[in-house]
Amino acid sequence: MTRHTVLGIETSCDETAAAVLRLEDGKATILSEIVRSQVEAHAPYGGVVPEIAARAHADIADKVVAAALEESGLAVTDLDAIAATSGPGLIGGVMVGMMTGKAIALAAGKPFIPVNHLEGHALSPRLAEDCPFPYLLLLVSGGHCQFILVKGLGDYTRLGTTIDDAAGEAFDKLAKLLHLGFPGGPAVEKAAETGDPARYKLPRPLLERPGLDMSFAGLKTAAARIIEAEDLSEQDVADLCASYQAAIADCLAVKADRAMAGFDGERLVVAGGVAANTAIRKALDAVAARHGARLIAPPLRHCTDNAAMIALAGAERLSAGEVPADAMMFSARPRWPLDEARAMSDPAYGGGKRGAKA
Structure with a gap:
């Protein structure tokens, strides 16, 4: 023992x-x-x-x-x-x-x-339930957004990452532009509850590009232009938040579906602050189910x-x-990438004296 x-x-x-x-x-x-x-x-x-x-x-x-x-x-x-x-x-x-x-x-x-x-x-996720190695991890937070193959303790392979902004940073930016308060992610999710996710046609960057890399900078820019061009009512704000949240959920779900297709395993794990978002969890749960796998996420806290x-x-x-x-x-x-070898040989972004971020 x-x-x-x-x-x-x-x-x-x-x-x-x-x-x-x-x-x-x-x-x-x-x-x-x-x-x-x-x-x-x-x-x-x-x-x-x-x-x-x-x-x-x-x-x-x-x-x-x-x-x-x-x-x-x-x-x-x-x-x-x-x-x-x-x-x-x-x-x-x-x-x-x-x-x-x-x-x-x-x-x-x-x-x-x-x-x-x-x-x-x-x-x-191993804090609350049995989650043996290996598993496919979507690490999605304010500073990071990556797909990682977790083979064991200290054995991590980066499969894809955001090439610019993280999903959590995108949520925070929208909340700041709309004056919804801080932290931004929960504020956007709350506003989206009464919104129409189909109201605004927002981009889903990189969905047509092969691989698992992601991008959210263009989505932020599209939302900013809408906010600058319109005098938004309370319902408009709710609709924009719902549409924005749906766009992020779609991007993550499509890439997760692609990642699961190349993963011979039974566990899709999502972790990080954005993993608390209900719409994103629902989208990822559907992806896992399509591949006969189970979505595992830590408790919200x-x-x-x-x-x-x-x-x-x-x-x-x-x-x-x-x-x-x-x-x-x-x-x-x-900066301390999980897959340091990949970050050094093929940095997605963030080089310089401090090293690659991902």
Whole structure:
């Protein structure tokens, strides 16, 4: 019997989170989970301001960790390791969480495990149910939109990615243009509930192009032109949100259908913040059903950024004996692709000194 208890810390964007998780014979049990959101701080700006996020993380990271330990009923000495998001993400926030984790690990004499935030999302469905490898993953969030073949822990192959903007960023942009509030994704979904998804004829970029790459920049531009040209009523706004959401769902579903046709497996997994969108889940569920597969998604609270998935990734790494010997020397990374070899040899976008984003 293998049993590991890990503290996870997540600070890659605008949630300061900590969780204690126990992994026993492959089954995860969340012993505590604390998330402190910064929505009110960023709402006036219609998006996350990196400097504000980093300061907020620095102010409360230690308190959030203390609360998670108290809720779990455990002391630091009861832990087997400390895991923290060490990239990708807003570098100021990533550094706060990573250095907090390193400090705790050093003081307690425990291993420190740097975790790729995207790997946390990739493994997040395993928090709540049996989801053995391999599986086809659609990772869809504010910063990333990729199809990834998950063959095993640390064994990821990028099959397709957005060549410009992520789906979550597209939702946020529309919400900002329509003054719907922040966070944008849930606001657009709420407005779309009373809208007609067929009202506005919006583009579905790259659907005719072979392969699994995606694009959402043109969709954003088309919506922006409609908003500039019309004096939109409340119903117009609802119709535009519904049409926009339908366009994104169609793009993801068509590409997912294509990906499933080339995948000899029974599980289509969707993870990341946009995985909470009901219309997108419904579209992907239909795709999975057509291929005799099952759609697996984490519970809604684990679609968005959270520390339980970071603790799980750390615990799985610990169980597999994959703790870097030089983990305490690991540097925070603003960019850290899951399929690093593919990102280096064939970057979809985002090169430069910081490296390829995908």
